[in-house]
Amino acid sequence: MASLVKFSRKIAFISPRRPLECLFLLGMVTVTLAATAQHPEYQTVGGWSCHMCPRGTFVSQDCTSDDPASTVCTNCSEGRFQPSEWTNERRCYTCDECDPGLDGSLGGEPLEECTIYQNAICRCPDEFYWSQPNRRCTAVTECPPGQGVTHTATIVADTECEPCRPQAFSATSSAEETCAPCLICEELQREVSPCNQTHDRVCQNISMPTGE
């Protein structure tokens, strides 16, 4: 149901005038879309097409070969979720439990409870993020020298790093710093050592002849 609502919002965006009338029309548009081939479909093993199931549900029975809309979609059960807008999966995923600190490892605090539409969101201590694959708090990665941060870690995602491009460098490991542009030697300076991914360029003043 939530997916249909979301689907409708996109359409609402296109026709923002007269909200009430739109709401009414949207109901019809949604139903019409669902009734035509524009509803996302999947192929059964038997080779015919069936409507996919919306967020929060799974396919508990394929449609019959003569009616693509007859797919049976069932709500995820307690403790399970299915976050894709449309799915042909036959099961929901198991919700994360925020505090699996069974073996003394760090646990997370529930920030949002699991619903049938989305996994629980768990908040970890500083410098840790909740790793969904590992189902535990995991130390945030520091980008090593030669790499800069492109995305800092979030509650549920690790830092993302990228190698410094030409003429940029990163001399330290850091979970925050991006690559910095290398120094450019001024006029009347000479390069003492070049710029590479891990070292800034070093420039030195050319000592001027002191005249007579």
Ligand SMILES: *[C@@H]1O[C@H](CO)[C@@H](O)[C@H](O)[C@H]1NC(C)=O
């Ligand atoms: C499925 O879940 C939604 C949201 O929790 C609920 O509104 C709806 O009634 C449920 N449908 C069935 C058939 O249980």
Ligand SMILES: *[C@@H]1O[C@H](CO)[C@@H](O)[C@H](O)[C@H]1NC(C)=O
């Ligand atoms: C980068 O430059 C520094 C200083 O010039 C040098 O010591 C280092 O070996 C260089 N690293 C690479 C990978 O070229």
Ligand SMILES: *[C@@H]1O[C@H](CO)[C@@H](O)[C@H](O)[C@H]1NC(C)=O
């Ligand atoms: C280099 O020259 C600039 C300008 O002439 C001066 O401000 C700076 O202090 C000098 N640096 C060194 C290391 O001598």
